[in-house]
Amino acid sequence: MRLHPATTERAVVTLLWAMAGITICALAFIIIFILAHGLPHISREFLADSPRSMGREGGIFPMIVGSALVAGLAVLIAAPIGVATAIYLTEYTREGRLTAVIRFGADCLAGIPSIIFGLFGFVFFAIVLGMGLSVISGALTLTLMVLPTIIRTSEEAIRAVPQAYREVSYGVGSTRWQMVTRVVLRSALPGIGTGIILSLGRSISETAAVMLTAGSALRMPQSLLDSSRTLALHFYILSREGISMTNAYATASVLIIAILALNLFAYWLMSRFVARVR
Amino acid sequence: MKKDKIIAAILTVTALSAISGLALITIFIFREGMPIILRTGGGEFFLSADWRPRDGSFGIFSMIIGSLAVTAGAMVIGMIFGLGLAIVLTQFAPPSLAAVLKPVVELLAGIPSVVYGFMGVVTLVPLIRNRLGGPGLSVLAASIVLGIMVLPTVTSISVDALQAVPRSFWEGSIALGATRWQTTRMVMLKAARSGIVAAAILGMGRAVGETMAVIMVAGNSIEIPGSILAPTRTLTSNIALEMGYASGAHREALFATGVTLFVIIMILNCVALSVSRRSARERSFR
Amino acid sequence: MTQRKNGLAAFGLAAALLCLTGCKGAKNRPVNVVGSTSVQPFAEVLAQEYEKRNPAERVEVQGGGSTAGLQAAVNGLADIGMCSRSLNEAEAGQFTPITIARDGLAIVVNPANTVDGLSLEQLRGIFSGRIANWEAVGGKGSPIRLIAREEGSGTRESFMHLVMDKDRIPAGAIAQESNGAVKELVKGDPAAIGFMSLGLVGKELKALAIDGAEPTHENVLNGKYKLARPFLFAVKGAPGAGAQKFIDFVLSADAQKMLEDEGLIRAK
Numbered sequence: 141m142r143l144h145p146a147t148t149e150r151a152v153v154t155l156l157w158a159m160a161g162i163t164i165c166a167l168a169f170i171i172i173f174i175l176a177h178g179l180p181h182i183s184r185e186f187l188a189d190s191p192r193s194m195g196r197e198g199g200i201f202p203m204i205v206g207s208a209l210v211a212g213l214a215v216l217i218a219a220p221i222g223v224a225t226a227i228y229l230t231e232y233t234r235e236g237r238l239t240a241v242i243r244f245g246a247d248c249l250a251g252i253p254s255i256i257f258g259l260f261g262f263v264f265f266a267i268v269l270g271m272g273l274s275v276i277s278g279a280l281t282l283t284l285m286v287l288p289t290i291i292r293t294s295e296e297a298i299r300a301v302p303q304a305y306r307e308v309s310y311g312v313g314s315t316r317w318q319m320v321t322r323v324v325l326r327s328a329l330p331g332i333g334t335g336i337i338l339s340l341g342r343s344i345s346e347t348a349a350v351m352l353t354a355g356s357a358l359r360m361p362q363s364l365l366d367s368s369r370t371l372a373l374h375f376y377i378l379s380r381e382g383i384s385m386t387n388a389y390a391t392a393s394v395l396i397i398a399i400l401a402l403n404l405f406a407y408w409l410m411s412r413f414v415a416r417v418r
Numbered sequence: 419m420k421k422d423k424i425i426a427a428i429l430t431v432t433a434l435s436a437i438s439g440l441a442l443i444t445i446f447i448f449r450e451g452m453p454i455i456l457r458t459g460g461g462e463f464f465l466s467a468d469w470r471p472r473d474g475s476f477g478i479f480s481m482i483i484g485s486l487a488v489t490a491g492a493m494v495i496g497m498i499f500g501l502g503l504a505i506v507l508t509q510f511a512p513p514s515l516a517a518v519l520k521p522v523v524e525l526l527a528g529i530p531s532v533v534y535g536f537m538g539v540v541t542l543v544p545l546i547r548n549r550l551g552g553p554g555l556s557v558l559a560a561s562i563v564l565g566i567m568v569l570p571t572v573t574s575i576s577v578d579a580l581q582a583v584p585r586s587f588w589e590g591s592i593a594l595g596a597t598r599w600q601t602t603r604m605v606m607l608k609a610a611r612s613g614i615v616a617a618a619i620l621g622m623g624r625a626v627g628e629t630m631a632v633i634m635v636a637g638n639s640i641e642i643p644g645s646i647l648a649p650t651r652t653l654t655s656n657i658a659l660e661m662g663y664a665s666g667a668h669r670e671a672l673f674a675t676g677v678t679l680f681v682i683i684m685i686l687n688c689v690a691l692s693v694s695r696r697s698a699r700e701r702s703f704r
Numbered sequence: 705m706t707q708r709k710n711g712l713a714a715f716g717l718a719a720a721l722l723c724l725t726g727c728k729g730a731k732n733r734p735v736n737v738v739g740s741t742s743v744q745p746f747a748e749v750l751a752q753e754y755e756k757r758n759p760a761e762r763v764e765v766q767g768g769g770s771t772a773g774l775q776a777a778v779n780g781l782a783d784i785g786m787c788s789r790s791l792n793e794a795e796a797g798q799f800t801p802i803t804i805a806r807d808g809l810a811i812v813v814n815p816a817n818t819v820d821g822l823s824l825e826q827l828r829g830i831f832s833g834r835i836a837n838w839e840a841v842g843g844k845g846s847p848i849r850l851i852a853r854e855e856g857s858g859t860r861e862s863f864m865h866l867v868m869d870k871d872r873i874p875a876g877a878i879a880q881e882s883n884g885a886v887k888e889l890v891k892g893d894p895a896a897i898g899f900m901s902l903g904l905v906g907k908e909l910k911a912l913a914i915d916g917a918e919p920t921h922e923n924v925l926n927g928k929y930k931l932a933r934p935f936l937f938a939v940k941g942a943p944g945a946g947a948q949k950f951i952d953f954v955l956s957a958d959a960q961k962m963l964e965d966e967g968l969i970r971a972k
Binding site for chain 1: 421422425426428429430432433434435436437438439440441442443446447450498499502503505506507510511519521522523524525526528529530531532533534536537541566569597598599600620623624626627628629630634654657658661672673676679680683684686687690691
């Protein structure tokens with residue numbers, strides 16, 4: 141039996157919309173579920189105190205610091221390397237064997253699962269380089285993890301800068317580097333910033349790689365060589381060990397709010413960038 | 419001019435850091451994991467389902483099967499919903515709605531995997547246990563959680579592929595009297611085929627590699643799962659579960675599990691790269 | 705080619721510099737306590753209190769597992785190794801074990817389960833797969849679902865040592881990576897049985913009597929309930945002054961009371 145095209149059309153379109161609806165509802169459900177259980181327990185004390193009795197009481201301040209240090213440092217190291225790579229790929233070379241190798245490296249790195257980064261960071265940074273389970277081991281591991289994202293987004297942002305800008309800059313006698321820093325980077329900045337902020341979000345939500353490299357010490361790290369527990373890992377441990385579900389939900393809420401804020405900020409930056417390049 | 423040369427040199431060196439990082443990772447994972455594979459000749463390590471670290475038997479066959487089963491399930495769910503969403507966003511939704519929905523889908527990718535796993539444990543696992551039977555922690559639970567997790571990857575790459583199809587293809591088909599679904603199915607999906615294949619393969623890579631969520635919902639038993647309601651252990655969860663304690667041959671075996679995972683991922687990466695290169699070529703021919 | 709290698713070296717150097725600049729300020733050299741993740745949270749609680757009372761002292765607590773902790777103590781990387789099981793023969797020769805507390809091992813089932821107690825023999829039968837149905841031990845007829853801990857965990861090692869003898873837990877058993885996850889699962893599944901720290905059982909689960917002895921602190925202390933493991937601090941040779949001071953604190957009445965409040969059983 142053959143259905144009339146219009147009937148099929150209606151059925152398929154309804155089905156597709158239903159699937160889209162289910163997807164959006166699932167997302168909304170996850171976020172609302174966590175926030176509804178967690179938001180009532182977030183207070184200034186919760187954000188500013190140290191945890192007591194393994195996190196059953198007290199707050200999450202050391203984990204906020206831990207997350208900020210590990211993720212912040214990772215992005216701080218990855219951003220200059222990533223942007224420099226993007227500048228090299230777009231402004232300083234022609235497509236050839238070398239760029240193919242560089243792109244291959246970045247693409248492969250992007251596909252490697254976080255547990256592999258964790259294993260590598262554990263052996264290389266923590267043991268071979270003697271950094272131990274520490275903030276710096278975790279940060280350097282995450283650096284490698286977010287590098288491809290920063291390279292790719294920066295490259296796209298730089299490529300989107302109109303060729304005419306570059307020609308005008310050369311026209312007034314700039315060197316290549318002056319052209320890059322004064323013209324290209326300046327107009328590509330919001331686009332590059334978007335990639336960096338998304339990488340920051342990814343670093344904050346990462347758990348497996350951080351667990352194997354930064355450890356899980358509950359206390360405030362005193363130096364970059366101290367172990368530190370991140371928010372995501374704290375949530376994992378609180379909820380899995382059944383230590384305190386209310387604190388687990390509250391920690392997850394802080395995490396989700398941070399991710400939401402970063403995403404919104406990135407989105408806002410991107411829309412500015414699109415407006416500017418046009 | 420000399421300054422520019424120096425800058426160019428610095429940039430060249432920096433640009434090599436990604437590939438250097440990849441090389442370092444490869445070297446160290448293999449250095450730690452290969453000895454035990456070579457010692458056992460490989461056959462026993464890959465093809466035995468006997469994983470008893472206390473007795474010195476290390477066989478990861480049941481975990482290879484576990485990873486495959488969970489990934490296959492995740493791809494069914496991720497592809498149906500992810501591609502469906504991509505079609506809605508590009509072909510049917512009004513542009514203003516699509517402009518809101520796309521970042522929302524990307525937000526899905528930003529939610530930490532531990533949150534997905536946790537939600538699976540508190541909502542999905544009891545549901546499966548009470549309605550369908552079995553322990554709840556199962557291939558099915560892991561497939562659904564992973565399916566949701568790979569959805570943003572599948573959707574955003576498919577959206578890019580569908581948007582890259584020239585507008586004239588669509589107009590031509592509509593002008594010939596085809597309905598929008600017929601146009602989508604017979605023209606758009608066909609034209610975007612290799613991009614969609616790349617989306618599927620990259621999604622597969624994410625599913626194979628996901629760790630924390632799977633530990634929480636898959637049950638981690640070391641047996642080849644007999645049904646989708648049976649628990650299973652994946653390669654990734656094997657590493658994360660036991661790494662904290664392992665020493666000696668056990669640690670080597672966990673790194674060897676990492677080597678196996680690494681090779682699977684690199685194969686998927688290379689296939690995805692060649693497919694998406696082909697789709698870029700197809701695009702440039704038009 | 706050399707240029708690329710230089711880049712790599714420079715990257716490594718920058719990383720090394722970055723961590724050197726972050727190095728610690730002066731205080732007393734910290735006492736490093738490394739090992740069992742089961743002991744770690746308790747050691748952290750004790751360390752926190754100890755530092756509060758002795759502001760000049762610093763105690764660093766790290767996880768990594770019992771075996772790793774003992775290794776670290778051998779290498780001198782740690783002053784004190786934490787261990788959540790009895791030392792084996794080879795290890796006993798190398799260390800002085802100091803029992804800081806004991807932890808009961810509870811056998812837990814869902815409250816809806818009608819079974820209240822098992823003999824050790826029955827328990828071993830269940831966890832080796834020989835007894836596969838609750839009917840065989842006096843319960844309602846349904847298949848038994850085994851919930852175990854992951855390979856290498858101190859809780860599992862102790863369970864194997866105290867209960868299983870030479871028997872094995874079948875491969876089909878579910879493995880969870882924490883006490884809380886075991887608890888969550890048993891709470892929701894009437895057919896499940898698992899083992900976990902006695903202090904963390906709570907009111908939502910039923911802890912079974914073994915060989916007629918209820919799992920209570922008294923019964924562990926008087927030896928009637930046999931399933932208990934020591935939490936050890938292992939030191940190699942004579943501990944340094946800082947480590948000794950911390951150990952003395954841990955064994956003091958105040959600290960022992962704190963451990964009891966956290967659900968452990970005092971050392972003596």
